[in-house]
Amino acid sequence: MKEAKPKIKINGKDYSATVEPRQLLVHFIRDSAGLTGTHIGCDTSNCGACTVLLDGKPVKSCTVLSVQADGHEITTIEGLSKDGSMDPMQKAFIEDNGLQCGFCTPGMIMEANYVLKKNPHATEAEIRKGLDGNLCRCTGYVGILKAIRSVQEKKK
Amino acid sequence: MDRLERFVKGMGQYVDDIKVDKPLYMAVVRSPYARTKINGVKGGLNSSDLEAALASVGEGAGGASANPAAHPIFAKGYANYVGQPIAAVFSEDRYGAEDALESVDVDYEPLKPVVSPEEAIGFEPIHKGMKSNVISDKMLGKDFEPKADIVLEDRLENHRIATNAIETRGILADYSNGRLTIHVSTQSVFSIKRGLCGTLGLPEDKVRVIQADTGGGFGLKGGLQPEHVIAAFAAMKYKRPVKWIETRLEHLMAANQGRGAIGKMKLYAKRSGKILGIKGTIIVDAGAYAEGLAGFAPGFIAHQLTEQYAIENGYVRALSVLTNKAPYGPYRGAGRPEAAFFMERMVDMLADELKMDDAEIRLLNASEKPFTSPFGMHIDASKPFMQKALKALGYESMKKRNAGIGFFVLVPGAAPGEGVRLEVKDGKMHVWLGSNQHGQGHDFFIRSLAREELGLSPDEIAIEVPDTDNIKAGIGTWGSRSAMVGGSALVDAARHIKEEIKKKHGKYSKKLLLSSNYDYSEFYKFDGEINSFGANLATAKLGPVNDPEVLEVRACYDVGRALSKAMVKAQIEGGIIQGTGQVMGEAVAYDENGQLLTSSISNAGVLRSTKAPKCVVKIMENPSTLPDKAKGLGEAPTIGTPLAIVRSLEHITGKRIRSTPVKPQDLS
Numbered sequence: 001m002k003e004a005k006p007k008i009k010i011n012g013k014d015y016s017a018t019v020e021p022r023q024l025l026v027h028f029i030r031d032s033a034g035l036t037g038t039h040i041g042c043d044t045s046n047c048g049a050c051t052v053l054l055d056g057k058p059v060k061s062c063t064v065l066s067v068q069a070d071g072h073e074i075t076t077i078e079g080l081s082k083d084g085s086m087d088p089m090q091k092a093f094i095e096d097n098g099l100q101c102g103f104c105t106p107g108m109i110m111e112a113n114y115v116l117k118k119n120p121h122a123t124e125a126e127i128r129k130g131l132d133g134n135l136c137r138c139t140g141y142v143g144i145l146k147a148i149r150s151v152q153e154k155k156k
Numbered sequence: 157m158d159r160l161e162r163f164v165k166g167m168g169q170y171v172d173d174i175k176v177d178k179p180l181y182m183a184v185v186r187s188p189y190a191r192t193k194i195n196g197v198k199g200g201l202n203s204s205d206l207e208a209a210l211a212s213v214g215e216g217a218g219g220a221s222a223n224p225a226a227h228p229i230f231a232k233g234y235a236n237y238v239g240q241p242i243a244a245v246f247s248e249d250r251y252g253a254e255d256a257l258e259s260v261d262v263d264y265e266p267l268k269p270v271v272s273p274e275e276a277i278g279f280e281p282i283h284k285g286m287k288s289n290v291i292s293d294k295m296l297g298k299d300f301e302p303k304a305d306i307v308l309e310d311r312l313e314n315h316r317i318a319t320n321a322i323e324t325r326g327i328l329a330d331y332s333n334g335r336l337t338i339h340v341s342t343q344s345v346f347s348i349k350r351g352l353c354g355t356l357g358l359p360e361d362k363v364r365v366i367q368a369d370t371g372g373g374f375g376l377k378g379g380l381q382p383e384h385v386i387a388a389f390a391a392m393k394y395k396r397p398v399k400w401i402e403t404r405l406e407h408l409m410a411a412n413q414g415r416g417a418i419g420k421m422k423l424y425a426k427r428s429g430k431i432l433g434i435k436g437t438i439i440v441d442a443g444a445y446a447e448g449l450a451g452f453a454p455g456f457i458a459h460q461l462t463e464q465y466a467i468e469n470g471y472v473r474a475l476s477v478l479t480n481k482a483p484y485g486p487y488r489g490a491g492r493p494e495a496a497f498f499m500e501r502m503v504d505m506l507a508d509e510l511k512m513d514d515a516e517i518r519l520l521n522a523s524e525k526p527f528t529s530p531f532g533m534h535i536d537a538s539k540p541f542m543q544k545a546l547k548a549l550g551y552e553s554m555k556k557r558n559a560g561i562g563f564f565v566l567v568p569g570a571a572p573g574e575g576v577r578l579e580v581k582d583g584k585m586h587v588w589l590g591s592n593q594h595g596q597g598h599d600f601f602i603r604s605l606a607r608e609e610l611g612l613s614p615d616e617i618a619i620e621v622p623d624t625d626n627i628k629a630g631i632g633t634w635g636s637r638s639a640m641v642g643g644s645a646l647v648d649a650a651r652h653i654k655e656e657i658k659k660k661h662g663k664y665s666k667k668l669l670l671s672s673n674y675d676y677s678e679f680y681k682f683d684g685e686i687n688s689f690g691a692n693l694a695t696a697k698l699g700p701v702n703d704p705e706v707l708e709v710r711a712c713y714d715v716g717r718a719l720s721k722a723m724v725k726a727q728i729e730g731g732i733i734q735g736t737g738q739v740m741g742e743a744v745a746y747d748e749n750g751q752l753l754t755s756s757i758s759n760a761g762v763l764r765s766t767k768a769p770k771c772v773v774k775i776m777e778n779p780s781t782l783p784d785k786a787k788g789l790g791e792a793p794t795i796g797t798p799l800a801i802v803r804s805l806e807h808i809t810g811k812r813i814r815s816t817p818v819k820p821q822d823l824s
Contacts, residue, residue, distance in 0.1 A: 020251060022251065023251070027250070030172075030173075031249075034175075035166070036166070036168075036170075036172070036173035037165070037166015037167065037168070038166070039170070039172075039322075039323070039371070040172070040401075041322040041323065041324070041371075041404070041757070042404040042756065042757045043403045043404045043405055044404065044405075044755070044756035044757070044758070046756050046757050046758040047322060047404075047757055049322055076166065077164075077165065077166030078165070078166045078167075080165075081165050086161070086164060086165065090164040090165065091164075093160075093164050094160045094161065094164060097722055097723065097725075097726035099160060099163055099164065100372075100595035100596070100597065100726065100727075100730060101321065101322070101323065101370065101371045101372040101594055101595030102159075102160070102162075102163030102164075102168055102369065102371065102595075103168075103170065103321070103322045103323040103371025103372060104322045104371075105163050105164055106163075106164075106166045109164060128765040128766045128768075129765075129766055131765040132764050132765055132766050134765070135322060135757065135762050135764065136322065136765075137320060137321055137322050137372050137374070137730075137734070137762060138372055138595045138730045139726060139729065139730045139733075140729040140730040140731075140732055140733030140734075140768055140771060141733065141765040141768045142726070142729040142730075142733075142768075142771055143726050143729070144765075145765070
């Protein structure tokens with residue numbers, strides 16, 4: 001099979017690997033770059049566990065080929081905690097019980113930060129709509145919404 | 157680092173995240189037919205390499221000796237559901253493993269399947285060596301002839317649901333120096349260990365099972381499934397680490413599914429509204445093989461059928477029936493939601509017949525003193541709880557908004573107790589619990605109980621990973637049991653250590669504890685019955701195409717003692733949304749040929765944020781007699797929520813609702 005060698009900047013660091021052209025971005029992130037904070041929860045791009053930022057915008061990294069991300073910049077959950085300290089959304093998820101099993105959490109936090117970045121004054125309904133592509137089976141979204149609202153409040 | 161901090165930083169170690177040198181990736185060749193003869197299998201690892209049947213372990217498992225409906229690890233001669241493992245293939249990477257599926261050649265000869273459990277009762281046996289598809293058939297309670305003014309009959313159903321934790325199943329099996337080391341996404345390292353030893357005939361000291369971070373379980377991950385055995389066997393055969401991570405489609409077709417129960421109920425009552433007795437037939441769809449909960453479930457549903465009512469007479473036939481579908485297993489609630497649905501639906505029917513208020517008819521039939529049901533369930537007086545709950549839920553004002561209510565009894569799976577190990581060394585107390593958390597927040601109650609009993613602060617406690625090499629005895633996490641008996645095991649062990657220190661030093665202090673070395677293990681035995689009451693209220697409305705929309709769900713549960721109020725509330729909220737999902741659309745659908753129609757997690761109905769109702773949680777605390785005073789909790793919202801929602805939809809539409817999920821056509 002033909003090989004490809006995408007070069008992708010993840011969390012500010014360049015990664016390059018020889019991969020099959022069919023490789024999904026999520027597998028580049030997890031297997032080639034070794035960043036396992038981005039999870040895989042389905043095979044139909046419904047669950048959003050693999051959400052990362054591609055050039056600042058959220059994508060489900062199971063819907064993008066590694067070669068499509070060649071030359072682009074990715075931010076994953078590992079890119080949020082600068083020098084080991086948590087970003088406000090990460091802290092809020094812990095304080096407001098925004099997670100239980102933790103599996104959807106990285107994708108959820110990536111999406112949540114984007115929702116507030118795009119619309120700092122988002123209403124609860126708008127936040128819910130923003131999270132519509134990220135499934136959580138544990139929290140009923142209650143703690144997640146509370147966490148996002150508390151980050152929003154603090155930014156005001 | 158704290159568990160939650162690891163998770164929000166993306167530093168969790170779920171089974172697919174664990175790095176090992178040169179693992180083999182496994183993929184599974186599965187039956188495309190619901191029922192088929194298999195005339196030959198060429199390629200892959202198959203039944204000619206491993207002929208074994210799944211040992212029955214986990215929640216509800218009985219001693220399954222010589223079970224003609226035991227699940228073969230690889231199908232041999234026949235396959236009995238879409239998704240049944242036939243062979244396994246291995247490759248250096250996950251893409252290669254998927255490709256290798258095509259290298260296996262299976263000669264199929266499809267047979268006519270049976271999909272409906274009611275039809276399956278009279279259908280030819282799907283397994284050789286069985287006289288029928290009925291795997292258990294019991295008469296429970298005592299026959300009676302009541303002098304009833306009113307007899308109401310109905311057929312009620314909860315359709316099958318996929319457990320759908322966001323993390324699918326997964327295992328990493330490694331074999332070195334004659335010993336198997338298993339990292340697995342599980343609710344019980346002990347179930348996996350006992351199951352692997354039983355299935356593969358391995359001595360216990362040759363298997364070590366370590367819980368990976370586990371991304372939700374909801375019942376499925378309490379037991380052992382064929383893929384676990386295949387991965388373990390392959391690791392031994394190929395002398396390489398073997399990794400299997402289930403795809404979501406595999407999860408929908410081949411992982412055990414829950415609910416799937418039918419209740420044909422007959423309620424006897426007086427014109428006053430007093431219920432005299434209940435009769436009926438409960439049928440559980442066991443799927444293609446009899447394992448774990450399958451034989452146990454119908455009797456368990458019957459056991460709690462009378463719920464919080466002082467109903468003197470009960471007589472039920474409880475059946476578990478094989479069909480050509482994925483095997484049955486527990487899903488959060490595991491029989492409890494079905495029992496409550498069957499009873500409360502009949503009580504609502506009686507309320508409508510007599511034009512009585514929903515709360516009034518319930519209070520009329522409540523127990524005023526401790527009561528033993530005709531099926532042997534013990535409850536305290538339910539009336540005081542019910543009166544308080546109606547007030548806490550704001551029933552009187554909410555009924556103007558077409559609110560529905562539902563009450564239930566939570567019968568936890570607390571027996572036979574739980575194991576714990578406390579080791580004090582290097583100034584810290586290390587805690588291993590036999591129950592394995594996968595989202596329940598054991599950390600919260602471990603910390604709060606350790607502070608209470610021993611005065612320890614969180615940084616003086618290390619909560620260790622469940623590992624069968626480090627804790628010898630334990631059960632697992634299911635049946636609303638962890639805070640009850642896991643917490644009580646911890647309290648009991650902590651008190652034991654405290655006594656030892658007092659004996660030695662004449663007094664106890666945290667300093668004395670942390671400056672010494674202790675290693676104490678115990679299995680806290682509990683075989684009693686601590687049942688608790690719960691109530692839910694819900695409001696709903698209809699969308700533009702008669703699609704139901706749930707506006708608000710309120711919950712009021714007696715949790716005994718809330719060991720961490722915030723986590724108790726969070727667990728209830730999450731359960732409310734699962735209960736809402738059951739009504740709004742969660743189901744695994746098969747066509748008449750047993751072909752799976754549900755193809756994605758969204759199809760399966762897992763609720764999205766835009767569909768999730770507002771949750772209001774009221775916690776009641778009537779301490780239990782356990783050392784930590786807790787009662788069951790985790791399953792409560794999945795029992796009560798559907799009851800209240802369907803009743804609200806009935807009030808809005810005037811249509812009788814008989815099954816979940818509710819479809820728009822049920823409402824018009």
